[in-house]
Amino acid sequence: MTVPRSTLRLQLHSGFTFDDAIAGVDYFAALGVSHLYLSPITRAMPGSLHGYDTIDYTCVNPELGGEAGLLRLAEAVHARQMGLIADIVPNHMGIAGSDNAWWLDILEWGRHGAHARYFDVDWHSPDPALRGKVLAPCLGAPYGEELAAGRIALSFDAAQGRFFASYGEHRFPICPVDYPMILRGAAHGEHPEMTALADHFEGLTVQPEQHPRARAAQEALRAFASTHGAKPFDAALAGYSSNATASRERLHRLLERQFFRLAWWRTAADEINWRRFFDIGTLAAVRTERAEVFDAVHALALRLFAQGVIDGLRVDHVDGLVDPREYCQRLREKLGERESERPPQLDGSRAYVVVEKILARGEALPNDWGVDGTTGYDFMNDVSALLHDPQGEAPLTATWSELSGSARTYAELAFEARRKILAENLSSELDRAARGIHRIAREQSATRDFTFTAIRRVLAELAVYFPVYRMYPHNGSRTAPDDAYFRQALEGARRSTARGDHAVLAYVAASLGGDGRDGEPRSAASALPNRERRTAATLFAQVTAPLAAKALEDTAFYRYGRLLSRNEVGADPGEFALDVDAFHAANLERARRFPYALIATATHDHKRGEDVRARLAVLSEIADDWTATLRAWSTLNAPHRRAFGSAPGIDETAADRAEVLATSEMGSSIDAVSMSTTGASMAGRAAAASQAGLSMACTPLPGPTPNWAPGPAAEAMLYQTLVGAWPYGLEHTDAKGIQAFAERIAQWQLKASREAKQQTSWHAHDEAYEAASRAFLFDILAPQRRDGFLRELSSFVARIERAGAINSLSQTLLRMTCPGVPDLYQGTELWDFSLVDPDNRRPVDFDARRACLVDTPPSEQLRNWRDGRVKLGVVHRALTLRAVSPALVLEGSYLPLTVTGPRARHAVAFARQHGDAYAIVIATRLASSLISESGDVPLVDPAAWGETSITLPPPLAGRALFDCMSPAAPKADGAGRLYLRDALSALPVALLVEEGVPHG
Known part of the structure; x- marks a missing residue:
């Protein structure tokens, strides 16, 4: 088996290609890395910066250098006795624009398309307007408005010989069955030759056996256009112009006959009839559970493994798959079948396979999946919690309750977020699961009267209270670990549902893999065939997994700010600290069950860089001082809070349309109004504020925030972010450096406020609030504040930065030496003060890091510790030991x-x-x-x-x-x-x- 000694994650895109990676191979080898761990290499949406929006599984992304570039990289790493691990995305594909041939096929032919079974589409929607169709929620405003405005148009692609509806960057192919009608419209005018072209399509049906004939007819159109130009087709298109009422109505009727239904993007949450990745309408779930789809999705990866180009795979978002256990076992089997084809020098080595999986405290990755472990979020949580002082929990909890104006715990906020996401973002997914269970109930006389609405009600409560991402039933029945988690959800649902719904709840519980054990009420569902029980459990998992991700990581994490270093992917902000004994116990368990799992402290998905978290952890040790500092800063900056209200004159649909069709960057401005400061100490100002009854916990107006921006909770989290992300060496008098820092923080602030979904959100921008929040940030960081808040901020960071650096060096060494395979995220061998993406995916200067790499002991770099070379030295020396004594670690x-x-x-x-x-x-x-x-x-x-x-x-x-x-x-x-x-x-x-x- 190929077991990496260590990995280094690289984020590939058009600005950092395979050849760019080759330029760094000597440095990576000298550092001691054994394997480069590549972000997805398959063809993605044009310009993708992450690669998770795959549009073609069959080829290596040409923007990265294509397969030739990948082979050059493989040759370079192999020459240095290194290897490659590739990230794969088997759960979903990118479908925006007009580049995904599989998706375009089902838009053109519906369920008769060759790839209709590749995507998880409900072709039998209860909505008559969607039966046999795919909802296309891409419009920036309601359909009628966009049609009337002429933003939806019928177009002709001369290079392909195809008609399509266009909207911005999106293309929707018209079914060839409708071509005769379009072409004959031009034949009655100046272009009678169009009649002959229309005849090619006459009598065409949607049946698969007719598709070759349609392609031949489209080739005839392409040939005609290449000879006669586009003018004859322009005449055909004129009959479907939006300029006149009759032609616009003709276009509408044409669109209504297609296998897609164009819709406002806001309809997706309630009406979408195909499975998405989370709630993202441009990523469609792929049915990898089907053998032919699995083979198509993995053919390239399996070939590259057989050829010895790659040595292993990282499986993205394994919880999104229908049956992760079955998928992983099949993947292991398919890889095993190709081992004998590997080059002789690789000795038929077994593939290294890890899965991206969030594990709750106490949750174990099943042993029978056949994988080597997770990608390391569990370790990232453990080592971060180890660095927090439990004595800080009570005072910081009290401080946060005061600042936020609420004593709600993280768990309570998480429940609130789950309900919000389920109601507003994942309503269609809940509907789909409820319909599936309702159909099963209708087939039995004992349960036929359980209504869809009642089933939906209890299913929603089970999802809200479900404590982990999902279940992994075996042969239609819950496993013992599944059952333990499910019973927590069941108890919560019993408490929150009306007694009249308890019979329905018992039925749903039994249908989701139950068997009447441990006092669970028996019902007709206990006797359901395994196929139906598996279907029900799958539908439930397709609700709970995205619900957990969106409600916790992408909502509650941005609402609860007791200490942001614990708000990290894979962590529970309600768990404040971990003692040494518990840390040892987690490592012993990993060594016993998954000794080759990745262990990480930074990833491309982290909310805060590893050194941001390490510094913020120090606040747990000085909770009282931090509370006093918050009060002082709140008082100092109170004059810069901005009142806001509904922004007059904003056309919501226009804003929506701009969000869909183009991305605009909000300009920056710094208010020139200066603020007078005094020489009083922070403690003195805090005392004065207390006497005056002032604090950040101002009484809020009804609603999610007070009528000033950014609001008390957001302001408290902003101060933590400023402290945590302040770079070493940044002087408070450096206007240019502060400006660059402020722009980074502003990017985080906007994302954080939208993710919190309280005053503003991605789906409904409050532009007045966002602008006021940004103005507050730039006000407090303005150059004229260099002797006020900026000096105070810089001084506070100076107080804790050494303790933060100690935390950083400790977590670095622990990652390199604990059981597992240490994963180094690109560039984090020096200090990492990045924030959430895209900040954590900024370009990395590997040349600078190469220049910092020396053979002297890291202790010699301690005197210049702020430049990060001491951290680089710790990484290098630990990886060197792993290289020369691999069996030891x-x-x-x-x-x-x-x-x-x-x-x-x-x-x-x-x-x-x-x-x-x-x-x-x-x-x-x-x-x-x-x-x-x-x-x-x-x-x-x-x-x-x-x-x-x-x-x-x-x-x-x-x-x-x-x-x-x-x-x-x-x-x-x-x-x-x-x-x-x-x-x-x-x-x-x-x-x-x-x-x-x-x-x-």
């Missing part, structure tokens, strides 16, 4: 080590053992109270550790150890005690090995 045992003494809670330590070889890992945590105020490096004074020590494994007692990170050679005493004042004298982390084990 890939296959070695994980041995938690006991820390004792006065500062025991401030360190975490463990050993990796393989045979007689050991590596000892020590990392500092919760360092804020240990750092000398007079120091300037991120290091605890060795004397501050006192008698704190770790107990080494018995074989190491009295033996010399060498630190891979520094010249130190600490030695344990005869009792096996290694004192931290010796081990952590040069850096806040240590990676100790015995003499004879290479250590850099």
